[in-house]
Every structure is written in structure tokens, then in C-alpha cells.
Amino acid sequence: MQLPGTLSGSESLARYLTQSHHFDLRNNSVRPRAFDPPPSLRLLVFRIDGLSTQEIWTNGQINVIDRMPQPRPLYGIANIKVSEVQATSLTVDPDDNPPRHVSVAGWPQDKSKRRLLTQELASEAKLVLRSHN
Numbered sequence: 001m002q003l004p005g006t007l008s009g010s011e012s013l014a015r016y017l018t019q020s021h022h023f024d025l026r027n028n029s030v031r032p033r034a035f036d037p038p039p040s041l042r043l044l045v046f047r048i049d050g051l052s053t054q055e056i057w058t059n060g061q062i063n064v065i066d067r068m069p070q071p072r073p074l075y076g077i078a079n080i081k082v083s084e085v086q087a088t089s090l091t092v093d094p095d096d097n098p099p100r101h102v103s104v105a106g107w108p109q110d111k112s113k114r115r116l117l118t119q120e121l122a123s124e125a126k127l128v129l130r131s132h133n
Helices: 053-063 082-086 111-124
Strands: 012-017 043-047 076-081 091-094 101-105 126-129
Touching: 012 053, 012 082, 043 053, 076 082, 076 111, 082 091, 082 111
Parallel strands: none
Antiparallel strands: 012 043, 012 076, 043 101, 076 126, 091 101
16 A cells, blocks of 8 residues: 555554553553654654554564564554644654654654653553454
8 A cells, every 4th residue: 555655644653562661551551651762863653544453563573573683572552643743843754664664753852851742642642452362
């Protein structure tokens, strides 16, 4: 499926969750840490509209887990709408490398300001856990 070059506000993005401290099972929520940007300040997320559940997990395995120096489990995703990211001061930059990849950019240098943004994103995100059938 060929994706448009620009993102629609209603489009879903997945932040793959590879660490157990990125979510809270007690209240079925995503924790702010899940959105902590790397030193490059370009957070890796993926466009998931049009994918089946199995394709979402396969994408995470191939484009996230298999690319890690030391692979971790793929617990689930933080599902967030483009509009919810754009409602903050952050931008979404679809570069399609790897396929469906989007960078969340525009993070402030100040750590306390970044922390506020991660809290906003986590409060909007929906936790979707991977079931291991």
C-alpha cells in the first residue's frame, strides 16, 4: 500500500514498546518514558493505518527489534493519532526509511520541557499489548 507523503491528523502512529517500564498494566496506560526521545531528538514511530494486527507486529519485529544491537521483547505499542502529536509543539516527519517510518521532531533542548511533552503524549496514547497466542 502506497502511503501519501503527508500525514492526515486522523492517522494512527505506533511507538513500539520494548521495555516493560514503558507501560503500566495496572491501569492499562502508556508511561511518559515510552516517548523519551533519543539523543538525536528524533523519536521513531511508524504509520500503521491499513495494516492488520499481524502486520503491525511484523513491522515492529523487522524494523525495530531486529535492528537493535541487543534485541528485546516487543511488548506492544503506544497508539497515538498524528493530530495528538501535532497538538503539542512537536512535528511529524514521514521519511519512509524504513517503510512507514516517521520521526517525531522539534523536541526542546531543555529536559524539563521534554518531560512535559512526553507526559502529554503518554496521556493521549492508547496501550495495545501484543498477545502471544
